[in-house]
Amino acid sequence: MSHKLTTQDVHVWYGSFHALKGVTLSVKPNTVTAFIGPSGCGKSTFLRLFNRMNDYIEGFHMGGEIIIDGRNIYGKRILVEELRKEVGMVFQKPNPFPKSIYDNVVYGLQIQGINDKHVLEEACETSLKQAALWNEVKDNLKKSALALSGGQQQRLCIARTLAVKPTMILMDEPASALDPISTAKIEELILELKSQYTIVIVTHNMQQAARISDRTAFFYLGELIEYDKTVNIFTNPKEEKTQSYITGRFG
Amino acid sequence: MSQIDNPVHNIKSALDQMFDLVTMQLTKSKDALAGFDKDLAREVIQIEKRVNGQELQIDRVAENFIALYSPVAIDLRFVLAALKINNNLERIGDIAEGISKYINETNSPLDATLMEESNVMPMYEAALRMLKEVHEAYEKEDTSIARKIFKSDDYLDHINAEAITNLTHAANGDASKLSDALYIISIIRKLERIGDQLKNIAEEIIFYIEAKVLKHVKPK
Secondary structure, three states: OOOOEEEEEEEEEEOOEEEEEEEEEEEOOOOEEEEEOOOOOOHHHHHHHOOOHHHHOOOEEEEEEEEEOOEEOOOOOOOHHHHHHHEEEEOOOOOOOOOEHHHHHHHHHHHOOOOOHHHHHHHHHHHHHHOOOHHHHOOOOOOEHHHOOHHHHHHHHHHHHHHOOOOEEEEEOOOOOOOHHHHHHHHHHHHHHOOOOEEEEEOOOHHHHHHHOOEEEEEEOOEEEEEEEHHHHHHOOOOHHHHHHHOOOOO | OOOOHHHHHHHHHHHHHHHHHHHHHHHHHHHHHHHOOHHHHHHHHHHHHHHHHHHHHHHHHHHHHHHHHOOOHHHHHHHHHHHHHHHHHHHHHHHHHHHHHHHHHOOOOOOHHHHHHHOHHHHHHHHHHHHHHHHHHHHHOOHHHHHHHHHHHHHHHHHHHHHHHHHHHHHOOOHHHHHHHHHHHHHHHHHHHHHHHHHHHHHHHHHHHHOOOOOOOOOO
16 A cells, blocks of 8 residues: 655754654555654644644744655645645644634635535535534534534534545644543544544544554654554553653653 | 552552462462371461452452553553463462362371372472462563473473373272372372463563563464
8 A cells, every 4th residue: 555645854943943853654545643742742843744834933944855645745846725725634722713613614615716505515514424513513504613612613623624625634632622522522533534534643642542543653852763553552662762651651 | 750650569569469478378288288287278278368358459459550540561561461460379379278178178198109109299399489480580570580480380291191100000009099099189180280370470471571472372
């Protein structure tokens, strides 16, 4: 199986701070990959490289290559807006727009110039169903998104991401602000979405990484310490640092 | 010391006490057999209650540890191994108790010639030595000591395999010795099972420390 994502000797600097030090890994399509590590280890920086979210940070510069679907996404001919349609992102804190549920979901399509009501309605329904939110909001699509619970808002943000039909979804601690029931729903959703999307998730929740991911990457001080099948990482990690971190002995 | 080290330490020391209790039981049951000492045999039967209580205590602490700490990697392997070692030790205790019950039920010491020819006492010594070695392997987290157990178990298996031939020869057609011979064979069978339990414990120690599964792997 060819890889959806490959990174080759990736370095990142913020000014003189060397945030990522030569990270090389590959991600297969239709898998969930978890990035774990203590705060400041570079896992979110690494995740945000995949849809060029770091480009706006002052002093950011990088080295190495990131290949998604065979294209170097930092190549000269890459249109960042096009890339972000392919690679969607869900953030730690639900961030719906102060608009209706419907408007939130179709927002990405509308700014692409799609205004056909039938197309938008269909996309709204499909995305909300995929995000396991349809049954809870189908009778209130005009209601403000801000009136939804935190867990519903996060699923709405996932629906908004899905509406533009990405092939890859990046999630930066998507359940860390949610209660256990909402977290369980997000995790179930991630497992369902895996059949259609490639998902990369940053999480501080070890059990979450263990439950939902196929492979886990452990980062420490900007280095990729270990990358392996999740079951191996959590039963018999090869590196002492990984073992110390996942067993709660440092970090 | 991190938060997770405390419950790990508690389980380790509780299992250590379990090793001590079972070692005491096995030692006393051996001495009871050697000296036909019914008082000592009754003491072994009494210790069994403490062993059972300790087994339940370790089960409970291990269950709490899993529920509250969600252990992974070496901590997970440790607690899984600890539960199995605990169970194996309790069974060794049961066996020591079973042998002591024989001593209590028998009216006179077992026939000295049969005891001698059957090699039951050297077998008992070997089982006790193996128990001490496996305890040391656990305490020192030393898999090289644990691996020695497999060889020692072969010795117990050998005595067990020869038992019927040796006892038939020693009884020399004397029907009055039949009852004692049966008792001795039964003790030998029990000691052979102790060897199996100790081998299981050695496998668990290796699993815990090296993450290698040796169960059901035939030696090359």
